[in-house]
Amino acid sequence: MRTGIQAMILCAVGSILGLAGNALTPRPAPLREPVHAAAEQPGAVCHDLSVEIPRISFTDAAPLCIACKASFVDARSAAEYAGGHVNGALHLAPGEDPALLLPQLRSPVIVYDGDAACAVADKVAGELRALGVADVRVLSGAWPGWLAAGGPGESGACAVCGAGR
Amino acid sequence: MKRVVLACRLFTGAVFLFAAVTKLPDLRAFAETIANFRILPAAVVGPIAAMVVGVELLTGLALTAGVFTRPAATLASGMLVLFVGFLVQALARGIDLRCGCFGGDELATWGTVVRDVALLVPALLVALQPRPAPQTVS
Numbered sequence: 001m002r003t004g005i006q007a008m009i010l011c012a013v014g015s016i017l018g019l020a021g022n023a024l025t026p027r028p029a030p031l032r033e034p035v036h037a038a039a040e041q042p043g044a045v046c047h048d049l050s051v052e053i054p055r056i057s058f059t060d061a062a063p064l065c066i067a068c069k070a071s072f073v074d075a076r077s078a079a080e081y082a083g084g085h086v087n088g089a090l091h092l093a094p095g096e097d098p099a100l101l102l103p104q105l106r107s108p109v110i111v112y113d114g115d116a117a118c119a120v121a122d123k124v125a126g127e128l129r130a131l132g133v134a135d136v137r138v139l140s141g142a143w144p145g146w147l148a149a150g151g152p153g154e155s156g157a158c159a160v161c162g163a164g165r
Numbered sequence: 166m167k168r169v170v171l172a173c174r175l176f177t178g179a180v181f182l183f184a185a186v187t188k189l190p191d192l193r194a195f196a197e198t199i200a201n202f203r204i205l206p207a208a209v210v211g212p213i214a215a216m217v218v219g220v221e222l223l224t225g226l227a228l229t230a231g232v233f234t235r236p237a238a239t240l241a242s243g244m245l246v247l248f249v250g251f252l253v254q255a256l257a258r259g260i261d262l263r264c265g266c267f268g269g270d271e272l273a274t275w276g277t278v279v280r281d282v283a284l285l286v287p288a289l290l291v292a293l294q295p296r297p298a299p300q301t302v303s
Contacts, residue, residue, distance in 0.1 A: 003235045003236050003239055003292075004236075004239065006233055006235075006236035007236040007237075007239040007240045007243070009236075010220075010223060010224065010227065010233060010236050010237060010240050011220055011240055013223060014216070014219040014220030014221070014222065014223035014224065014240075015216035015219055015220055016219070017219040017220075017222065017223055018215040018216040018217065018218050018219020018220065018222070019212060019215050019216060019219065020219075021215075021219060022192060022215035025189050025190065025191075025192050026190050026191065027190065027191045027192060027193040027194065028192050028193065028215070029192040029193055029195065029196035029210075029211040029212070029214040029215045030193065030196065030211040031211045031212050031215065032211075033211065034206075034207030034208045034210070034211075035196045035197060035199070035200045035207055035210035035211050035214075036200055036207045037200045037201045037202075037203050037207075038197065038200075038201055
């Protein structure tokens with residue numbers, strides 16, 4: 001009985017300690033705003049955490065682009081792709097049939113999207129990996145990072161990616 | 166037996182201290198991990214995250230320092246039972262998430278459940294150790 005009461009007191013003191021010390025930590029837990037599960041966030045994308053797609057930085061990816069030693073895959077919408085994309089990139093949005101694309105891919109395959117979180121690129125990269133493409137990476141910083149760093153780009157629809165693009 | 170209890174106390178204390186210290190640099194991420202278990206209302210997730218780490222820290226300190234040993238071990242056992250419950254309900258519902266055990270990106274798996282159950286053994290051993298018999302003065 002006494003042990004139980006002491007455990008509860010310990011729990012209460014620890015809780016107060018945690019709440020009081022929270023603000024002193026580098027990234028405190030938000031105490032006054034709700035914290036939602038990732039799947040409930042706006043724009044959440046189903047993501048298999050067991051499939052870790054390696055990242056590639058702009059510094060490492062740009063020379064491969066210039067030397068044409070890698071395939072770039074743009075996972076954004078067809079309209080965004082047409083508005084501007086990495087030089088020579090192919091277009092493949094999530095869920096689209098990659099059959100036409102597969103024979104054109106050369107290793108490594110670098111996938112990017114329009115958001116720094118890279119959730120869409122991760123999804124497409126996962127799909128390509130599931131189809132047997134071994135060396136798939138996701139571009140850190142995505143398209144905005146590529147543009148900001150002065151990476152080579154071009155615009156226009158993808159003639160070789162499939163009908164209607 | 167005394168040595169076994171001592172080893173269990175120090176081990177459990179060290180595990181709880183380590184668990185707290187690895188979470189401290191990014192309590193927001195820990196709160197997000199708790200939210201992903203989808204068992205608590207979003208409004209209380211942040212405070213609960215901070216409280217859990219505070220309790221882990223105090224429990225770890227008490228066990229390693231040897232003060233309030235039995236209550237601290239009881240609390241540690243209770244927390245481990247809660248962690249196991251959280252993990253099992255998430256895994257049973259097919260929720261894919263990080264376990265949040267020691268900061269970092271470790272995935273929650275049935276192996277994590279087994280590990281937490283295994284950690285429960287030394288914690289219970291300390292919590293349930295018999296009280297020393299009162300000394301009588303003749």
